[in-house]
Amino acid sequence: MNHTTRKWSLRLVVVLYLGLLVGLPVGYLFIKAFSNGFHAFWVEVTKPNAIAALKLSAEVALIAVPVNTVVGIGAALILARRKFFGSRALTLAFDIPVAVSPIIIGVALVLAYSRIGWFGSWLSSHGIQILFSPIGIVMATMAVSLPYVLRSVLPVLIEVGKDQEDAARTLGAGGFRTFWQVTLPAIRWGVLYGVTLTIARTLGEFGAVLVVSGNITGKTQTLPIYIFDAWDQNFDTIGAFAGALVLASISIVALIILSTLRARERKLHVDLA
């Protein structure tokens, strides 16, 4: 096999692989969602329960994504810039929620915060209900999307090193200015990538949320659960396809925005020294 043939057959394998796993199913989903025309699709996505699910998912994301971004950057800074006892254990703790099945996170949250759990009983005696409420959904979502920002930012922080920050300090900059004007610009692609992954995971989480939410239609149903319900309980395939398409589009659009920004920045000035 000569060089060109090998190159092209390798490309063919990659394209086939991606096509079977991603292209074909997502494309088919697209076709199916519009199989009864755009009007039928629109009717499905504007059903009150569908809107409620989309709204809840958006609200959860609006809380979970910023919180996990701040926590992730903070933890990455501490882990990259300070050596301390237990730093390894801390990194590990961040990874646990994605290393185990989401259903385990859900069950564990139920155990801890239901009325039989010691913490849950204390909370409910103070009138705070975590399970079967948006609070529980937010907690489950934050748990399963915890490490993405940390994991995307930490290697960048280590690679960039401490010199720029030290230089800013010797030039008189305080911690706040150094972070905003030196550290953050240096790690911004890591942050954006982590945020994109967090958004995708936050919107898409199913297992952990299903367990803690109680699946109350129109109240504690997020978009993935709504899709599952439409598919599994209500035999509303068009509704399921329509919801799935909306969900997939949000994440795909986020990825496209990220890569466009990156490409534009590269064009503006060569990024790497």
Next chain:
Amino acid sequence: MSISLSHLTKRYGADTVVNDVNVEIPEGSLTAVLGPSGSGKSTLLKLIAGLESPDEGRVVIEGDDVTDVDPRHRDIGFCFQHYAPFRHMNVARNIGFGLRVRKQPKDVIDAKVAELIELVRLDGKAKSYPAQLSGGERQRMALARALAIEPRVLLLDEPFGALDAQVRTELRQWVKELHRQIKVTTILVTHDQDEAMEVADQLLIMHQGRIEQAGEPTELYERPATEFVHGFLGPTTTFKGASVRPHDLELVATSVGAIEGNVQSIMELGFEVQVTVSLSDGSTPWVQMSRNEFRSINVGVGSPVSIRERD
């Protein structure tokens, strides 16, 4: 004295990286801290800047004890080994950073930045990003950025280490000239004795965390206090059981006051020629001489020669 360090000590775990350093650095001097890698010279620089804090000892700059002062309030210009440019800022914004921190008015900053760009010969590069500059240009930008805050002390960590040989030589001369112009007390760290001898008016020789000797370059070269300084500051060879400079030996025709042997090898390095002689006692000292001198004695490999110390 511009900088005085007393009993300065820094440990990393069981390693004492800087060990009881006591030194006075004169106002307006250009001091080179010279030592092999791992001798603690970079740590010493970071201790002065406050980027590391000492386990013991004091750092005094122009009479102020700054040991417990945050680096941001020390008024020190620090140039990092790899320059640490702010990659997302262009040259002008990099240089103006310290002035913006100090909340100077915009026209003052612009004027000062323009002046510095001219001083470090980066004309036309104000809008360039660090990635678009050569190594030497990045180095000069870092220097301008450090000078912008009008520091009391300028600290340079291996300033020429990452540059190729030709740029290096040019930049050395330029730094020397720049120092003559602006007279700010400067300490530079290097492991290259030629660089140190060429640029500095004061030398600190560091070895295993300690200062071996401090003084003017020629003084140290001629009267090294320790065997380490002697060996580190220039080439040495063993003659009659003692360590001597190879240019303090000569090859002569007469055997009076000399030891006889045979030429073992000859290395011609342009102007300089190194001749290694094999002596009857089994030692093989080498002699450093000029090309002209080598031509005049007319020897080849295997020739019988006599060797002695120059008067």
